[in-house]
Amino acid sequence: MAQIVIDTANHIAGYAAKAARVKVVAAYPITPQTTVVEKIAEFVESGEMDAEYIRVESEHSAMAACIGAAAAGVRTFTATSAHGLALMHEALHWASGSRLPIVMAVVNRAMGAPWSIWPDFSDSLSQRDTGWIQFYCADNQEVFDTIIQAYRLCEDERVFLPAMVCLEGFILSHTYMPVKIHDQEEIDAFLPPYKSGWILDVNNPFSHANLVSPEWYMEFRYMIQEAMENAKRLIPEIDKEYGRRFGFQYGGLIDKYKCEDADLIICTMGTMGCEAKIAVDNLRREGLKVGAARIRVYRPFPVEEVRKLAEQASVIATIDRHISFGMEGFLASEIKASLYHVEDKPLLAGFIAGLGGRDVTFKTIEEIAKKSLKWMEMGRVGKETVWVDLRE
Amino acid sequence: MPITPISYPTLGSMGKTGSWRTFRPVIDYSKCTKCTLCWVYCPDAAITRREDDSPEIDYDYCKGCGICANECPVKAITMQREEE
Amino acid sequence: MVTIKEFPKEEYLLKGHAACAGCGPSIALRLLFKALGNKVIMVVPACCTTVIQGPYPYTSFAVPLQNMLFEATGATCSGIAAALKIRGLEDITVVGWAGDGGTVDIGIQALSGAAERETNFIYICYDNEAYGNTGLQRSGATPYGAWTTTTPTGKKERKKNMPLIMAAHKIPYVATACPSYPVDFVNKLRKAREIKGTKYIHVLAPCPTGWRYDTSKTVEIGRLAVQTGIWALYEIEYGRFRLNPPSDRLIDKSKRKPVREYLAMQERFRHLTEADIEKIQQWVDEDWEYYQKLASNECV
Numbered sequence: 102m103a104q105i106v107i108d109t110a111n112h113i114a115g116y117a118a119k120a121a122r123v124k125v126v127a128a129y130p131i132t133p134q135t136t137v138v139e140k141i142a143e144f145v146e147s148g149e150m151d152a153e154y155i156r157v158e159s160e161h162s163a164m165a166a167c168i169g170a171a172a173a174g175v176r177t178f179t180a181t182s183a184h185g186l187a188l189m190h191e192a193l194h195w196a197s198g199s200r201l202p203i204v205m206a207v208v209n210r211a212m213g214a215p216w217s218i219w220p221d222f223s224d225s226l227s228q229r230d231t232g233w234i235q236f237y238c239a240d241n242q243e244v245f246d247t248i249i250q251a252y253r254l255c256e257d258e259r260v261f262l263p264a265m266v267c268l269e270g271f272i273l274s275h276t277y278m279p280v281k282i283h284d285q286e287e288i289d290a291f292l293p294p295y296k297s298g299w300i301l302d303v304n305n306p307f308s309h310a311n312l313v314s315p316e317w318y319m320e321f322r323y324m325i326q327e328a329m330e331n332a333k334r335l336i337p338e339i340d341k342e343y344g345r346r347f348g349f350q351y352g353g354l355i356d357k358y359k360c361e362d363a364d365l366i367i368c369t370m371g372t373m374g375c376e377a378k379i380a381v382d383n384l385r386r387e388g389l390k391v392g393a394a395r396i397r398v399y400r401p402f403p404v405e406e407v408r409k410l411a412e413q414a415s416v417i418a419t420i421d422r423h424i425s426f427g428m429e430g431f432l433a434s435e436i437k438a439s440l441y442h443v444e445d446k447p448l449l450a451g452f453i454a455g456l457g458g459r460d461v462t463f464k465t466i467e468e469i470a471k472k473s474l475k476w477m478e479m480g481r482v483g484k485e486t487v488w489v490d491l492r493e
Numbered sequence: 494m495p496i497t498p499i500s501y502p503t504l505g506s507m508g509k510t511g512s513w514r515t516f517r518p519v520i521d522y523s524k525c526t527k528c529t530l531c532w533v534y535c536p537d538a539a540i541t542r543r544e545d546d547s548p549e550i551d552y553d554y555c556k557g558c559g560i561c562a563n564e565c566p567v568k569a570i571t572m573q574r575e576e577e
Numbered sequence: 578m579v580t581i582k583e584f585p586k587e588e589y590l591l592k593g594h595a596a597c598a599g600c601g602p603s604i605a606l607r608l609l610f611k612a613l614g615n616k617v618i619m620v621v622p623a624c625c626t627t628v629i630q631g632p633y634p635y636t637s638f639a640v641p642l643q644n645m646l647f648e649a650t651g652a653t654c655s656g657i658a659a660a661l662k663i664r665g666l667e668d669i670t671v672v673g674w675a676g677d678g679g680t681v682d683i684g685i686q687a688l689s690g691a692a693e694r695e696t697n698f699i700y701i702c703y704d705n706e707a708y709g710n711t712g713l714q715r716s717g718a719t720p721y722g723a724w725t726t727t728t729p730t731g732k733k734e735r736k737k738n739m740p741l742i743m744a745a746h747k748i749p750y751v752a753t754a755c756p757s758y759p760v761d762f763v764n765k766l767r768k769a770r771e772i773k774g775t776k777y778i779h780v781l782a783p784c785p786t787g788w789r790y791d792t793s794k795t796v797e798i799g800r801l802a803v804q805t806g807i808w809a810l811y812e813i814e815y816g817r818f819r820l821n822p823p824s825d826r827l828i829d830k831s832k833r834k835p836v837r838e839y840l841a842m843q844e845r846f847r848h849l850t851e852a853d854i855e856k857i858q859q860w861v862d863e864d865w866e867y868y869q870k871l872a873s874n875e876c877v
Contacts, residue, residue, distance in 0.1 A: 125659045127652075153659035158690030162652030165645065165687065169656025172643055173618065175663055177656075195646055200497040261496055298496045301618050301641040301657070303669055308500045308636035310644040317498070317633060324496055502639035505593030506631025513598060533581050533611075533759050534796050536596060536603035538588040546582065554592035558599035558785075559793025572793070 103284045110241040110273035113280050114180060114206040115140030117248035119150045120288050124175035127155035127166035129185060132218045133270035134208040137180040160185035164192035171201040172309065176252065176295040179203070182270060183210035183224040190228065196263045197232025197325060199310060200298050202255035203263040204248060209371070210270040211457040219458020220269035222370065222423040226399070226431050232325050234264035234332055235400040237370040239356070241278040244268050246349050250339050253292050259331040261298040271458070272372050283347050291346055329401040336398055354403035355410070356395040359385065363392030365473050366410055368419045368432060370396050373461050380466035391470055396432065407439040416448040418473040420466070422455040429486045450482050454489040465489060505554065510537065514557030516572040518550055524569035531561035531570065581759060584611040594637035596629045599792025601782035601799065602703045603629065604756035609674070609701065612766035615640045617670045620654050622684060623647040624676030625709040648683045650675045651691035654698040670770050671698035677718035678708040681737045692746040692775040699769045699776045702739060705784035713787040722853050724845040725787070731848060735860070743777040744813045750776040751813040757799030761810055761821055781808045789844030798842055806833040806861050809868055818871035828869050836861050
């Protein structure tokens with residue numbers, strides 16, 4: 102029986118792990134993820150969730166335990182934030198190199214020093230090269246649905262890669278929203294039992310991941326890249342199928358809003374995408390042709406979709422909740438890289454906003470839009486990267 | 494190729510490691526008491542136990558470490574320099 | 578009590594592997610499989626055993642083996658044990674097999690965590706008293722005075738006592754072993770397999786490459802370590818300490834060979850002064866006073 106619950110994205114992630122019939126959870130507490138694992142602990146101890154919950158002693162051990170469990174043949178889940186994700190860094194590489202379909206909820210939180218508990222994408226975006234698929238969610242329903250979709254995607258034999266489902270700390274993690282928890286039988290029909298590309302088995306002994314010489318290593322990395330390309334194709338298909346079965350879908354790789362005839366497209370990730378939609382509606386009421394594109398999947402990066410978006414637009418404004426020191430926002434860089442080989446490129450204006458949880462509302466986005474439109478009139482971008490709302 | 498490096502059990506994963514030897518163990522079976530100590534102590538599993546418990550050295554893989562000779566309680570094994 | 582002739586003939590460490598000639602840990606590995614057979618899943622962090630397997634696409638191991646990150650042996654075993662429990666496969670023994678560096682230094686957190694969580698597995702530290710895989714740098718298990726590449730004039734600190742650290746976790750079984758005493762080691766492994774919970778066995782595994790002695794002396798040096806008392810064979814079963822033969826007879830100092838005999842056989846101790854050797858002998862004597870108290874239950 103489907104049910105509507107009113108709960109925080111963290112608790113909803115727990116519901117999703119339960120609905121996905123996860124069998125091993127290994128996790129370590131960190132603000133603002135803690136209520137994910139607390140919810141799962143409740144489910145496991147009440148018997149509602151048939152799983153082993155390993156209360157590990159660090160995030161590095163959390164990912165190591167997930168790798169062990171996934172290699173030994175069960176569906177696994179974990180969750181973390183910021184420094185916990187950073188602590189797992191080498192294990193993230195090991196998981197993707199091992200082609201294990203682990204799914205992890207990342208409750209986005211700014212990196213220190215100094216300590217901050219508020220959201221930005223510096224944690225998950227600094228892990229973009231680890232071979233993990235990355236989803237960015239804009240509301241609690243999407244968190245639930247994306248976790249289920251992620252297992253389906255990751256356990257596809259054309260993929261066999263791990264995935265992060267990212268949700269912003271406090272904005273989503275601790276905010277109550279109504280969410281539909283779909284009927285379990287229908288979820289089971291959508292998500293078959295755990296499958297992985299290999300398994301530790303006494304009847305078929307082998308060494309996994311022993312030394313690989315330069316003679317072979319590149320081919321293994323190429324296969325991961327191929328798997329990412331396959332994921333790029335499969336994500337929209339899975340999203341559509343999910344939409345047919347459950348009534349919720351998110352535009353596949355990019356959640357596009359009023360982009361078809363837009364002069365300006367505002368590119369964002371996560372909850373800023375919701376604010377952007379409000380800004381778009383307000384600006385359209387003023388007669389401005391603006392659209393919003395929320396990049397839902399950051400890895401694999403939706404290069405072809407971005408090129409399609411750029412076809413009619415005259416200017417793209419990217420809002421990055423992250424800065425790569427010494428360069429620019431990641432979203433700005435990757436959109437520029439996607440468009441490099443395109444003949445008729447739109448202008449590209451990069452904005453840095455919302456670091457350390459500074460609020461980014463539709464009002465800020467409207468200002469960003471108006472500035473970008475002015476540059477469009479001038480035919481060139483005034484400044485390649487603008488830091489928004491900075492104190493004097 | 495598998496999607497992730499999976500290596501299957503192989504005799505001689507490093508090739509014929511007997512080529513590492515400078516000295517080779519030689520068994521004087523007339524002295525051997527079949528105590529099987531040389532078999533148990535060989536780090537390379539290069540000594541097998543025959544049906545009658547006497548040892549047989551696989552010279553393809555024996556690295557010539559000399560532990561068998563050192564441990565043999567009746568000094569039935571001697572280390573002899575390999576010819577060129 | 579099993580005898581050597583009763584050890585099974587099957588080999589699950591295949592010949593032609595990459596270990597140095599005379600490798601102590603390799604003897605310990607063969608004994609691991611003589612004890613437990615092949616119904617095991619092994620987790621091996623970065624250590625000598627990583628390399629002993631040989632390179633992809635070959636391995637010298639005929640059991641399922643997960644190579645893993647250096648610090649993560651304990652945690653990975655927790656994950657595998659949980660998965661096997663859920664799948665109803667608890668008759669498969671999960672074995673963490675790690676070097677001393679991956680146990681007493683970088684791996685200690687994950688091991689301590691696994692022990693506290695009562696993960697059902699056997700953790701074996703094979704101790705060649707240095708970071709062997711990377712070329713013999715010191716580890717926390719390197720003994721006082723030993724040459725290593727990062728302690729060229731001899732380590733100034735004492736060896737970390739890992740078995741007693743594990744005993745403090747109150748796990749059901751802690752033991753020390755040495756491949757020079759094969760029956761003892763095999764018995765301990767088989768006993769550990771029958772116990773539920775975290776079992777820790779610390780195997781002193783002499784290394785000719787690191788300890789600098791002739792490759793033929795590996796078993797002899799291990800024996801001498803026990804005969805001098807610098808390594809004691811014991812078990813701590815449900816908190817109860819018991820010395821095993823021949824260590825049980827060595828509480829009497831006159832029965833212990835002087836430690837200098839052991840040190841003299843290894844070039845890594847070549848530079849020790851008379852004062853160093855006396856200090857080491859004194860520490861061994863103090864350890865044995867402590868073992869005596871443990872054995873008579875005067876303390877835990």
